[in-house]
Amino acid sequence: MTELYLITPPRLGPDFADALAAALDAGPVACIQLRLKEAGADEMRRAIDALRPVAQSRGVAFLLNDDPRLAVETGCDGAHLGQDDLAAHGGLARVRRVLDGLSLGITCHDSRHLAMEAAEQGADYVAFGAFYPTGTKEPKARADVEILRWWSELMEVPCVAIGGITPGNAAPLVEAGADFLAVVGAVWQHPDGPAAGVRAFRAELA
Numbered sequence: 718m719t720e721l722y723l724i725t726p727p728r729l730g731p732d733f734a735d736a737l738a739a740a741l742d743a744g745p746v747a748c749i750q751l752r753l754k755e756a757g758a759d760e761m762r763r764a765i766d767a768l769r770p771v772a773q774s775r776g777v778a779f780l781l782n783d784d785p786r787l788a789v790e791t792g793c794d795g796a797h798l799g800q801d802d803l804a805a806h807g808g809l810a811r812v813r814r815v816l817d818g819l820s821l822g823i824t825c826h827d828s829r830h831l832a833m834e835a836a837e838q839g840a841d842y843v844a845f846g847a848f849y850p851t852g853t854k855e856p857k858a859r860a861d862v863e864i865l866r867w868w869s870e871l872m873e874v875p876c877v878a879i880g881g882i883t884p885g886n887a888a889p890l891v892e893a894g895a896d897f898l899a900v901v902g903a904v905w906q907h908p909d910g911p912a913a914g915v916r917a918f919r920a921e922l923a
């Protein structure tokens with residue numbers, strides 16, 4: 718069954734903890750990743766302290782983007798790293814040791830090789846994308862839906878699809894075997910609010 722994987726929007730408003738609670742209560746949501754690319758260490762810690770309990774009190778995993786050590790220090794459930802982040806943190810094997818038993822997700826773009834390498838070195842999931850145009854991030858690659866089918870037919874490690882995903886275009890990704898759909902804009906920019914955004918995915922994930 719495919720599950721919803723939320724990533725926080727690029728900027729968090731003052732009431733974001735309430736918005737997150739509403740989105741998670743409209744679930745099911747498998748996890749939330751805190752992704753604040755412009756935040757300094759203090760702002761990041763404040764955001765983690767405010768948002769981690771909202772997720773974990775609902776049984777939703779709280780993952781931190783980019784910084785495995787901070788994830789461990791602040792009680793997160795794991796971290797998501799891209800290829801540049803791996804290099805900055807000494808490689809996957811070292812990150813795996815830092816995270817100890819916490820979850821580790823790796824960006825693999827459109828690369829079967831990167832995904833197999835990540836899985837062999839202990840990643841808990843691999844992320845492929847971008848599958849569709851997105852205004853949230855300038856993706857380094859575009860992935861074809863067939864990479865999800867290839868991965869899910871061959872491998873045990875779960876795969877995440879990301880990039881421009883909406884309820885209207887999710888079906889091919891689900892049919893191809895994506896274990897998770899990672900979503901930013903379709904939920905946080907939903908005209909009726911994030912809870913409606915989460916509900917809009919229900920029919921695609923049932």
Ligand SMILES: Cc1ncc(COP(=O)(O)OP(=O)(O)O)c(N)n1
Pocket residue numbers: 724750752754782783797798799800802822823824844845854877879899
């Ligand atoms: C689930 C998921 N997939 C991909 C990314 C992108 O990570 P990365 O390539 O490190 O880029 P930034 O998010 O750090 O800009 C992700 N964060 N989450």
Ligand SMILES: Cc1ncsc1CCOP(=O)(O)O
Pocket residue numbers: 846847850851852853854856879880881882899900901902903
């Ligand atoms: C972080 C990231 N990595 C590849 S695309 C993307 C952004 C996805 O955001 P949206 O769901 O709004 O397209």
Ligand SMILES: [Mg+2]
Pocket residue numbers: 782783797798799802
């Ligand atoms: Mg990163």
